[in-house]
Structures are given as structure tokens and as C-alpha cells.
Amino acid sequence: MARSKKTPGLNASSMADIAFLMLIFFLMTSTMNVDTGIMRILPPPLPEDIEVPDVKERNIMNVLISSHDRLLVNQKPGDIRTLKNDVIEFMSIHPDDPNYPEVTSRDVPLLGKVPTSKGIVSLKNDRGTSYEMYIRVQDELASAFKELRNKLSMEHFV
Amino acid sequence: MARFKKELSKETPEISTSSMPDIIFMLLFFFMVTTVMRETEMIVNVTAPIAENVQKLEKKSLVSYIYIGQPKEKKLGTEPRIQLDDAFATIGNIQEFIAKEREARDEADRPLLTTSLKVDSDTKMGVVSDVKQELRKVGAFKINYSTRKKVIRK
Numbered sequence: 001m002a003r004s005k006k007t008p009g010l011n012a013s014s015m016a017d018i019a020f021l022m023l024i025f026f027l028m029t030s031t032m033n034v035d036t037g038i039m040r041i042l043p044p045p046l047p048e049d050i051e052v053p054d055v056k057e058r059n060i061m062n063v064l065i066s067s068h069d070r071l072l073v074n075q076k077p078g079d080i081r082t083l084k085n086d087v088i089e090f091m092s093i094h095p096d097d098p099n100y101p102e103v104t105s106r107d108v109p110l111l112g113k114v115p116t117s118k119g120i121v122s123l124k125n126d127r128g129t130s131y132e133m134y135i136r137v138q139d140e141l142a143s144a145f146k147e148l149r150n151k152l153s154m155e156h157f158v
Numbered sequence: 159m160a161r162f163k164k165e166l167s168k169e170t171p172e173i174s175t176s177s178m179p180d181i182i183f184m185l186l187f188f189f190m191v192t193t194v195m196r197e198t199e200m201i202v203n204v205t206a207p208i209a210e211n212v213q214k215l216e217k218k219s220l221v222s223y224i225y226i227g228q229p230k231e232k233k234l235g236t237e238p239r240i241q242l243d244d245a246f247a248t249i250g251n252i253q254e255f256i257a258k259e260r261e262a263r264d265e266a267d268r269p270l271l272t273t274s275l276k277v278d279s280d281t282k283m284g285v286v287s288d289v290k291q292e293l294r295k296v297g298a299f300k301i302n303y304s305t306r307k308k309v310i311r312k
Contacts, residue, residue, distance in 0.1 A: 142209075
């Protein structure tokens with residue numbers, strides 16, 4: 001039998017397949033692992049001699065979380081399920097209603113004068129409050145404010 | 159067909175695929191090099207709480223992590239502990255830790271540093287408040303409560 005003198009070329013056609021397999025594996029497994037969370041800015045430490053600013057009672061909504069994860073909203077027992085709507089109610093604009101926070105108007109670029117509530121939601125927690133409950137309340141508050149903002153932008157931009 | 163010269167081969171020439179693996183390998187190496195599996199070895203158990211209104215943490219290089227949770231080793235008890243880098247720490251270590259994290263970053267990036275609090279949902283707020291007070295003292299105001307995204311079932 002006459003043998004060919006050339007060495008046969010190595011079949012490299014499956015190399016691409018192997019490389020592809022590995023590529024796809026790393027593509028799938030390399031989740032960039034995006035961290036999500038609630039962003040907050042802590043207040044800077046106060047100087048000792050600072051005057052406590054006076055805030056009117058009607059402008060404050062007190063939310064307290066007890067060590068047993070119970071809510072106290074404005075000295076009344078609250079419920080996490082209704083908290084969002086309570087906050088929306090409180091922060092909405094009610095002109096000339098003494099039961100709700102004062103209303104000022106603020107200049108917003110593009111929108112002009114916009115009535116703004118002077119309301120403040122004050123969240124306090126006990127040392128024994130569970131972190132889970134704290135985050136749930138923070139989340140509810142955030143979604144209340146988000147809803148109000150969305151409502152305002154829908155009024156102006158749609 | 160007969161109009162064409164006889165010398166021309168009738169088969170279409172094959173496209174050379176020999177450089178294909180090279181391209182794929184280049185992509186493969188890129189992904190292999192850029193993937194980071196995990197930065198720190200966890201010595202505390204952290205199950206983040208669930209929240210809906212979350213923001214993404216931008217710029218991972220500007221984030222320092224503080225873990226709080228029960229130690230993984232059972233014999234260390236169930237009291238929540240703070241983990242900084244790869245070791246247990248106490249409240250007193252936080253200022254030092256933040257200072258070190260700042261030192262490691264560019265001068266221009268330092269004000270943008272975010273502290274991500276990865277806290278177990280069963281932890282009590284006492285220790286979290288202490289950590290927050292320490293962060294206030296050291297001037298690390300930007301914090302992020304790490305949460306999991308709620309899966310909305312329809």
C-alpha cells in the first residue's frame with residue numbers, strides 16, 4: 001500500500017465547538033452580581049450647641065416601631081399594610097386644612113410654582129426592633145413617596 | 159455553465175473557519191479574566207430582607223461592605239456579629255475600617271464611597287444603629303441597606 005508522504009492535517013473543526021461550550025458556560029455563570037438595596041444618606045453629626053428647630057406638630061407624622069415590631073403611627077397603633085396609604089394621605093396637598101401639614105409653594109425648574117407639603121415623616125425604632133421590620137417600613141415609606149412623585153409627574157408630563 | 163472556463167472549479171470555495179476558535183478563545187479569556195467569583199469569605203450568615211423599592215449599587219469599586227449576622231460556626235453562639243473584610247470585628251473597628259477603605263481609593267473618589275450594610279433579617283436594630291452612629295462619626299454618610307428584590311408573582 002502506498003502511503004501518502006504528507007502528515008494528515010489535524011482536524012480542528014471541533015475546536016470551535018469546545019471553545020464555544022466553554023464560552024457559553026462562562027457567559028452564563030458570570031453574573032455580574034448586581035447588588036440592590038435601599039440607598040439612604042445619614043445625617044451628619046450635630047454640634048453640641050445647635051438649636052433644635054421648631055417643627056409644628058401638624059407637620060410631623062411619627063412612625064415608631066416597637067421592640068415587638070409593632071407600629072405606632074401618631075400615637076395610635078398602626079398597621080404595615082395601611083402605612084403606605086396613610087403616608088400618601090398625609091403628604092398629599094390639602095390646602096387650608098389644619099389637620100394636614102402646611103403647604104408652601106416651591107419653584108421647580110420647568111414646572112414653575114408647585115405646591116409642596118411641609119410634612120415630615122419621622123421614623124424611630126427601638127434597639128430591639130428586628131431589621132426585617134425596619135426594612136419593611138423603610139420600603140413602605142419609599143413606595144409611598146415614589147407613588148406621590150409618579151402621580152405628580154403623570155399630571156405634568158402626560 | 160459551459161460558457162465559463164473549464165479551469166474554474168465547480169465547487170464554491172470553503173470559508174476558512176480555522177481562525178474561529180481563536181476568536182472564541184479570545185472572548186473566553188476575556189470573560190474568564192473579568193469574572194469575579196466572590197470577594198470575601200463569609201463568616202456570618204446573611205439573608206438579606208426583601209424590599210420592593212430598591213436601587214442598584216453603581217460602581218462596585220466604590221463600595222465597602224459591612225456584614226452583620228449570626229456567626230456561621232455554631233460554637234460562637236447566636237449573637238449577631240460584625241464582619242469586616244474577612245474577620246470578626248467590633249463596633250470600635252468601624253472607624254478604622256472606613257479610614258482604611260478611604261485610604262485605598264483615589265482622592266477624587268473618596269466622597270463617593272458608599273457603605274453597603276449587608277444585615278441578616280433576624281438581626282435586632284440595636285447593633286445596626288450602633289454601626290450607623292459610627293458611620294456618622296466618621297463621615298461615611300452614603301449607606302445602602304442591602305436587600306433582595308421581591309419576586310412579584312402574578
